[in-house]
Each structure stands twice: as C-alpha cells, then as structure tokens.
Amino acid sequence: MAQPPSVYEWIGGSAAVGRWLDCFYDAVERDDLLAPMFGGKVTREHRDGVTAWWSEVLGGPATYTAEHGGYPHMMSKHLGLNISAGQRLRFVTLLSQAADAADLPNDPEARSALMAYAEWGTRIAVENSAPGATPVAEAPVPRWGWGEAPPYDPS
Numbered sequence: 537m538a539q540p541p542s543v544y545e546w547i548g549g550s551a552a553v554g555r556w557l558d559c560f561y562d563a564v565e566r567d568d569l570l571a572p573m574f575g576g577k578v579t580r581e582h583r584d585g586v587t588a589w590w591s592e593v594l595g596g597p598a599t600y601t602a603e604h605g606g607y608p609h610m611m612s613k614h615l616g617l618n619i620s621a622g623q624r625l626r627f628v629t630l631l632s633q634a635a636d637a638a639d640l641p642n643d644p645e646a647r648s649a650l651m652a653y654a655e656w657g658t659r660i661a662v663e664n665s666a667p668g669a670t671p672v673a674e675a676p677v678p679r680w681g682w683g684e685a686p687p688y689d690p691s
C-alpha cells in the first residue's frame with residue numbers, strides 16, 4: 537500500500553462518522569455527568585456539526601470550515617464550559633464505547649488513530665473551557681492521520 541487511504545475513508549466516510557457520533561450522543565443524553573452540559577438533549581444540528589468537524593479532521597471534505605464557521609466557531613462553543621477532568625474522561629470513554637456500538641472497523645490502527653485525536657482534542661477542550669482561558673482566535677481545523685501505526689503493509 538504505497539499511500540494508505542485517509543482514516544476517514546478507511547472507517548467508512550461520513551455515514552460511519554455520523555453513525556458513531558449518533559451512538560455517542562445517545563449515550564451522552566443518558567449520562568449523569570455529561571447530559572446537563574447539553575441541556576439533556578443533543579440536537580440533530582449539533583450532531584451534524586460535530587460529524588462535519590470529525591470528518592474534516594480525519595481527512596474528509598472541509599465542510600466544517602466552509603459551512604459551519606471553522607475552528608473559531610468550534611472553539612467559541614467550548615468557552616466557559618469549565619469541563620472537569622471527570623467529564624473529559626467520561627467523554628473519551630463514551631466515544632470509545634460508541635465506536636464498538638456503531639460497529640466501526642475495529643482494527644487497532646484505525647481505533648488508535650480515532651482515540652489519539654479524541655484524547656488530544658478533549659484535553660484542548662478542557663484548557664479552552666477553563667475560566668479566564670484565552671485560546672488562539674484563529675487556526676485551521678486540524679488534520680489527523682495514522683500516526684506511528686498506519687495499516688500494515690507486508691510488502
């Protein structure tokens with residue numbers, strides 16, 4: 537495999553990302569630590585916005601940048617949320633469990649790429665949400681690849 541496909545293509549494109557995040561936000565709505573942050577209900581609009589974000593991050597089309605306000609919009613949504621360490625850990629745990637529930641490809645390479653971004657992104661969200669935080673105002677949507685473990689190519 538000269539050039540592996542993007543993580544986005546590998547896991548099944550926006551349909552798979554959307555299926556995964558639907559399972560995730562269904563679990564968030566049932567979760568004692570996280571549901572209150574979303575007013576108990578995660579709207580279709582929110583789910584679609586986050587699906588566009590993750591799709592762009594994982595190598596899909598730049599729809600979040602073009603149609604959802606890009607990085608500044610995402611960052612502004614986390615300002616002042618004051619996300620606790622416990623809430624962050626629960627968020628990451630539900631993302632991992634939802635990947636199983638949504639039947640995403642379960643090869644270690646794809647799952648570690650997803651969870652590496654989840655770990656990184658949630659830690660940034662905690663920092664940006666802290667009282668008095670002044671995150672950078674402009675930045676591109678990050679792009680996330682396979683890291684140290686791309687799909688194995690024996691040739």
Ligand code: HEM
Nearest residue numbers: 573582585586589604610613619623624627654657658661
């Ligand atoms: C990988 C980490 C994360 C990503 C990629 C992410 C992504 C996003 C995006 C793209 C939005 C804006 C959606 C839109 O355009 O409408 C958003 C909003 C939000 N996020 Fe995150 N987020 C992350 C971590 C977290 C964490 C750890 C929490 C809380 C525990 C959180 C809570 C929220 C809330 C409450 C909103 C606002 C919902 C509203 O519109 O009322 N996020 N997130």
